[in-house]
Amino acid sequence: MTTAWMNATIYTGEDFAEAILTEDGRIKQVGSAEDILSSSPDRVVDLNGRFVLPGFNDSHLHLRHLGKQLQSLSLSGTKSIQELIVRSRQYLKDHPDRSRVALTGSGWNQDQFSEKRFPTKEELDQISSEIPVALTRVCGHVAVVNSRALEVLGLDASTPNPPGGIVEKKHGELTGLLKETALDYLGPLYPELTSEDLRSQFQAAFSAAVELGVTSAQSNDLSGSNTQALAIWNLLLDMDQKGQIPLRLTQQLALDTFEELDAFFEEAKQPPSDHLSMGPIKLYKDGSLGARTALMQKDYADCPGERGTDALSDESIRKVLSWAQENDRGVIIHVIGDGALERVLNLYEETEDPSRHGLVHCQISTKAQLERIKEIGCYVLAQPIFFDYDLKVLVDRVGDELAATSYAFGTLMRKGVSVSLGTDCPVEGVNPLPNLYCAIARTDLEGKPDGGFHPEHAMTLSEAIRAYTAESAFQEGHADNKGKLAPGYLADFVVLQHDPFQEKPDALLRNRVVMTVIGEKIVYTHHGERSTTR
Ligand SMILES: [Zn+2]
Structure with a gap:
């Protein structure tokens, strides 16, 4: 059965079109309304003149933690310690069952x-x-x-x-x-969660992501010990088999010794579906800028003598990298400070194929390091939404000079580095639109500073969309399957209320997803949005 998706401005990732024809979960044809209708589709969906783009692929987040947060005490947005106390007390009163x-x-x-x-x-x-x-x-x-x-x-x-x-x-x-x-x-x-607790946390997170237009997620939910990671993987396999994973999920595996990795892969079954796959090994090199635990090459500008935390030794990382080489796996490493970046670049440079490996966050960088990333050929998983908070502390923490060459995601992309976008949710919300806005505007969500912080590193809208779709797909090894709207690709796309190419960047903050389509199936429709089907 074929479906024609009509009456929309369609951004394929490279070009604009008027209509899409889908069949068996994939795109059959993209073109003019006339072309698509002349194929006599079995079903026609009217998209009310909206804007369509490839589904968002969040390249690094933590869906299990999002689910847990959706079902536990969330203190985000708390404006004072007093408010933190009041909200916590109230929660204790309202949910005695969750605080046993x-x-x-x-x-x-x-x-x-x-x-x-x-x-x-x-x-x-x-x-x-x-x-x-x-x-x-x-x-x-x-x-x-x-x-x-x-x-x-x-x-x-x-x-x-x-x-x-x-x-x-x-x-x-x-x-x-x-x-x-x-x-x-x-x-x-933390009480031992039953697998049913976990299942319901995942389901809450999947729904939240899908409603915001996330059709693919590269989620780091496998962590702890190899047995804990395996229990979660087995649960996901079961959910996949029962059709309980609406989006396309790739798992990033946070185990940091080859003994644990061996033990995990000895037992882990491979999923047979296109809704669940195993991604790279995820390691941590340092902490965060806000807490001054990001590893710096020089002292923090606002804390002399402090250079952050080396969370995992070079030697331990080297062992995992050689395990990965033997076992044909990629590795991605959390690096926030320029000290962490330098050490990880040195380690990647020693490997046979650095293009298999990625830098998660890659926030603080010197000008020379930007060039080195390009030369070494590893990829970058970026979260521009971090600007909303980090711009409040960035210059204080690292000084003007280093800040001026940091978060240089647009510059990296234009050098030819593969940069993908994600939210690191629940560190930030899973909504792609504010993230796109920060990538383009390089401001916080209030639009400060005027004109953006070092706007020479900004992405254009089309670069940011490419980073959120095609580059994310490329990094997970699905470049020929996902990330653009073209014949043969999965029919994963998102319908926005307004065309962002016709509006100023800050309009992204008021735009919204009105429909999410995964594998040709409408998995979310915004309340009140009518899409007449005949
Ligand atoms: Zn993370």
Whole structure:
């Protein structure tokens, strides 16, 4: 059965067209309305003059965490420590069932607090002195806990810092703040989830993503130990078999020793479907800029003596890279500081085929490093939406000179580097439109600074769409299947209310997805949008 999608402005990723013909989940023809109708389609969908583009492919995010956040205490948007306390108390009251073991929440950011500092354990004691409380910062690399949690976890002033982490102490006493690998101590506060809990978290996340036009997601949900990762992979295989994965999901696997990788792949079955596939190995080299745990080549401009955290040694990464080479897998590494970038570029340069490997975030970079990325030939998974927060701290943290050559995603693309876009959700929301806006405008979501921060590094709208579609598909090895609207490609596309090529960039923030189509199936229609079918 053929379907004609008519009455729209269609951006194929390269060109404009008037109509699409689909069959068996794929695109059969793209062209003028006349051409498509002359093929006598079995079904015609009227798209009301809207704008169509290839479906968004988010190249790095954490859908399981999004699902968890959708079903737990979210502190994003909290404007003060007092508000954090009030919201947490209210949640405890409303959801006693979800706080049996502990109250855990996430999403706060001290730079958005009027106090501009981390909360303390004493402040969290005001939420509860009986129930352990652990609240994770928006980056996922820092958490603050109350006194009861420290007690339950057996942490005290004599607890040493774990390798790659910090249990913060002041005047010989714990402050309640944990950084990087010290967050592993929080494990006992999170109750063992049943596979049904996990399934419902994934389902909540899939729906949220699909409603915002995300037709493909490269999600890092496989983490912890190899057995934990395997349990999640098996659940996803089961969901796939039951048709419970509406979008196309590629999994990034965060295991950082070859023993664990071997153990995982020994057991892991390969999915037979085009809705689930195994992606690269994901490693961390450093932390975040906001928490000053990103690894820098020089001291932080606003914190002399501090250069961030080396989260995984070069030697450990080298071992995983050689495992990947033997096992024909790619590797992507979280790098935010220029120090982390430098070390990872050195490591990639040693490998046989650096084009297999990617840089996740790639935020702080020197001019010379931009050139090196091109020469070495690895790819970049970028999140321009980080501008909304990072522009508040960027120059303070790294100084003017380094800031001027950082987040240079448009420049990298024009040098010929493959740059894809993603949100790192739930660090940021999963909505692609504000992300596109930040890529083009290089401002925060309020449009500051005027004219954009170093606009020479901005992407054009068509570059940003390409990064969000074709480049994402290229990086996951699906370049001949996804990322543009052309004959033979999967019929994955998104219908927007307005044509962004006809509007100013900030109109993207008011535009919206009115329909999402995956494999020719309408998987989402905005309430009130009529698409007459005959
Ligand atoms: Zn991430």
